[in-house]
Amino acid sequence: MSRLHTELQRLYLLEDFPADDTAPALIDAQGRVRAIVVELARAIPWERVAAFWHQVQDEWGLPPPALAVSGRDGFQLWFSLAVPVPLAEALDVVQWLRQQYGADVAPAQLRTWPTPEHQHAPLVPAVQGGTGYWSAFIVPGLGSMFAEEPWLERAPSPDAQADLLQPLQSIAPAAWSRMVQQCQPAPSTPSAVPAAPSPAGGEAYHFLHRVMNDATVPLPLRIEAAKALLPYSARPYHRAPETSIPGEFSH
Numbered sequence: 001m002s003r004l005h006t007e008l009q010r011l012y013l014l015e016d017f018p019a020d021d022t023a024p025a026l027i028d029a030q031g032r033v034r035a036i037v038v039e040l041a042r043a044i045p046w047e048r049v050a051a052f053w054h055q056v057q058d059e060w061g062l063p064p065p066a067l068a069v070s071g072r073d074g075f076q077l078w079f080s081l082a083v084p085v086p087l088a089e090a091l092d093v094v095q096w097l098r099q100q101y102g103a104d105v106a107p108a109q110l111r112t113w114p115t116p117e118h119q120h121a122p123l124v125p126a127v128q129g130g131t132g133y134w135s136a137f138i139v140p141g142l143g144s145m146f147a148e149e150p151w152l153e154r155a156p157s158p159d160a161q162a163d164l165l166q167p168l169q170s171i172a173p174a175a176w177s178r179m180v181q182q183c184q185p186a187p188s189t190p191s192a193v194p195a196a197p198s199p200a201g202g203e204a205y206h207f208l209h210r211v212m213n214d215a216t217v218p219l220p221l222r223i224e225a226a227k228a229l230l231p232y233s234a235r236p237y238h239r240a241p242e243t244s245i246p247g248e249f250s251h
Helices: 003-011 046-058 087-102 140-146 158-165 173-183 202-213 219-234
Strands: 032-041 066-069 074-086 110-113 134-138
Touching (some): 032 046, 046 074, 046 087, 074 173, 134 158
Antiparallel strands (some): 032 074, 032 110
């Protein structure tokens, strides 16, 4: 197996390269994947593509994805997953990525894989039928050079492609779990602290104090309880009146 095949196996594949050297599938029989691909059409300015590449690292804390020219009409970001994940999870994250980046982008200018139809992107590098151009991984700092022509006219060096992939790391399971959680809709929470059952005096204070310190209560409710306790903490301190025992100091 070549160095390039070794790097592709390490980052994106679920099975070994076939003996006939054909490209292996990026989805296995159980519908699991180790690669997520976002393709941004040539109509999208390179500056936005570069900003997205930086955003996934700076804001989301992900390792840098591989950057590729598609060989046809745009750039691709290849995200590597450390362990295979179910297709349903991958689709949730794909949709989240589309919302994060492409809310104002025409659907035809933003393609993502895997798809609900169990399809995945063609593996890079590869020659494109009809044009003879090649897809290839590229150095991110040179992306602007491919803004008008996102392809190579001849096959890239396999060793050079391996060199580009070698420093890349996969998204760890913990980071993936956080991404999946971000994709889930936020649970609805009540807007106010439940009213205490007719608390009086110290009962109200103790009720709110229990709510504030109960780790099982949603945080917004605990904050509301803390706010409700402010009048108690701000209440002026009243010194107990002095008393005297009748006749003790009488003369």
